[in-house]
């Protein structure tokens with residue numbers, strides 16, 4: 001099988017992870033081009049993982065065929081590059097979030113539909129073993145009717161982080177702050193668990209940083225099409241940085257994922273009677289998570305890897321993209337899915353400006 005000629009655009013922090021994954025998939029992928037406006041960044045990445053260095057995608061395509069383009073630039077530059085890649089006939093992997101607004105994400109989707117190429121938006125935590133288990137329990141009805149969920153991203157980013165790149169913390173290129181950049185992963189998991197969001201209300205504030213245009217704390221409530229309600233707390237102003245947590249609750253069970261690890265699960269199989277509990281609290285001794293993970297968080301499920309190991313989750317998502325290119329699997333996180341998380345976050349920004357709930361149409 002010939003290898004897929006791959007170009008990586010934007011050779012910064014996250015591109016290193018993609019370089020590692022492309023190496024791991026060397027039997028299927030060949031890194032032929034590294035594109036960065038900053039030649040030194042491009043050269044550094046190419047020296048480790050291969051590929052010729054270019055300043056623009058146009059130059060990379062002029063030098064030879066490119067079949068897959070991986071977009072790792074600042075978020076507000078994703079759309080332009082993804083659309084150029086699609087127009088030139090390539091499949092595209094875009095780092096999260098797809099773009100800074102739903103409208104811009106829709107532009108990519110329209111070109112994808114016209115060109116018929118594959119587009120996948122990185123949301124690697126959907127591929128964590130913990131997430132897969134929870135989503136499977138939901139699909140099987142073992143959490144019952146999903147009533148509510150909580151997405152908490154209680155992190156810290158120092159001022160030095162925001163000062164490390166002039167795009168960070170800007171509306172034009174970051175598209176938002178603690179939620180759009182960091183929290184989007186967990187918001188996307190909330191969407192994966194609770195479905196289509198229809199309304200959001202909340203507040204944002206900038207309480208612990210300077211020289212950023214965007215929020216470092218956000219608090220929101222979301223209503224989903226199913227009637228389930230979600231709560232979001234997302235922050236980069238929680239010193240020294242605590243947990244990223246997803247809670248999913250239903251009338252037959254609950255699940256909690258903390259830092260990519262399944263820490264609580266109670267599921268009631270479809271053919272089992274749900275025990276009547278008049279006043280439940282604290283989960284009792286009903287935690288079933290241990291059957292999937294040992295006390296150190298190592299999975300006991302064959303074929304999965306240690307939660308929190310970043311490379312593995314990206315690798316799993318790449319495998320899904322390769323299977324989609326081969327025609328054996330559907331893309332699991334495309335633009336249509338990722339824009340739901342973007343809609344919640346940009347809806348929250350609008351809600352903050354207007355003081356009103358915002359209807360979401362995604």
Ligand SMILES: NC(=O)c1ccc[n+]([C@@H]2O[C@H](COP(=O)([O-])OP(=O)(O)OC[C@H]3O[C@@H](n4cnc5c(N)ncnc54)[C@H](O)[C@@H]3O)[C@@H](O)[C@H]2O)c1
Nearest residue numbers: 010011012013014036037038041072073074075095096165
């Ligand atoms: N999946 C994850 O866990 C994860 C983690 C970090 C970042 N990200 C996402 O990855 C993207 C990049 O983040 P980063 O932290 O790597 O940023 P970064 O600033 O470290 O790297 C961005 C690179 O893109 C280059 N660049 C900027 N505009 C360009 C253009 N038009 N053409 C070519 N190169 C260009 C810059 O010179 C820089 O080298 C963001 O969308 C971010 O949200 C995802």
